[in-house]
Amino acid sequence: MTTDPSAGLDIPSGADLPPLALDIDGTLTTPEHTLDPRVFRVLPEWPAPVVLATGKSFPYPIALCHFAGIPERVIAENGGVVCVDERVRIEGDAERVAAAADAFRERGGELGWGDADTVNRWRETEVAARVTADEALLREVAEEFDLAFLDTGYAYHLTDPDVSKGNGLREAASVLEREPSSFVAVGDSMNDASTFAVAGESYALANADEVARDAADVVLDTGYMDGTLAVLADLIERTEA
Numbered sequence: 001m002t003t004d005p006s007a008g009l010d011i012p013s014g015a016d017l018p019p020l021a022l023d024i025d026g027t028l029t030t031p032e033h034t035l036d037p038r039v040f041r042v043l044p045e046w047p048a049p050v051v052l053a054t055g056k057s058f059p060y061p062i063a064l065c066h067f068a069g070i071p072e073r074v075i076a077e078n079g080g081v082v083c084v085d086e087r088v089r090i091e092g093d094a095e096r097v098a099a100a101a102d103a104f105r106e107r108g109g110e111l112g113w114g115d116a117d118t119v120n121r122w123r124e125t126e127v128a129a130r131v132t133a134d135e136a137l138l139r140e141v142a143e144e145f146d147l148a149f150l151d152t153g154y155a156y157h158l159t160d161p162d163v164s165k166g167n168g169l170r171e172a173a174s175v176l177e178r179e180p181s182s183f184v185a186v187g188d189s190m191n192d193a194s195t196f197a198v199a200g201e202s203y204a205l206a207n208a209d210e211v212a213r214d215a216a217d218v219v220l221d222t223g224y225m226d227g228t229l230a231v232l233a234d235l236i237e238r239t240e241a
């Protein structure tokens, strides 16, 4: 597999390839948490819809689509926001999440992102805390307000339990007029388990946590974007066979 960011996937013309549901952090990134530059070559080349499914807030995956030159097809905030081809759906009890975040702060908790807090500033449905934040207090508040507590390895999230990336994928698939089971999903964390349950084929990267590993059809022995590219290369090879 190439590490050259300008190298393409070599997709045969007319190849019948599946739509993709791709996580961002740990999946399209390097171990240093930066975007792998091969993303900019590979995502626009893929001949079927690519849905980016992330725990990050809405502007992040939209910006990635914009700068990669692909249609805006995103699941943000772990499913709280779904935006596909001009259709936006906001899900979840944002007021309950905000009340939980207030309670966390009143009890001395700090989300840990500094004054500008660009991690939560544009969030519409959930709240995220830095992994250095008081985990026990976050869990306590999550339980009290009947919220899910997610630890992605990149952040902690307090999320409405009715919201998930998997439910977001169902919505995205319906807008795209595809079966959710026609998607191939790649991810690395517990917030991808619901996507894996909805997609027809699912891959956990070598850097994935236990929950993602248990939920995936296949656990890869390569990590990060190398692993994601290995999945794409295998899908291409299978259409050729």
Ligand SMILES: O=C(O)COP(=O)(O)O
Residues within 6 Å of the ligand: 023, 024, 025, 026, 053, 054, 055, 056, 152, 153, 154, 155, 156, 189, 191
């Ligand atoms: O926001 C996070 O905690 C992780 O983001 P991801 O879902 O793109 O991996």
Ligand SMILES: [Mg+2]
Residues within 6 Å of the ligand: 023, 024, 025, 026, 027, 152, 187, 188, 189
């Ligand atoms: Mg991830």
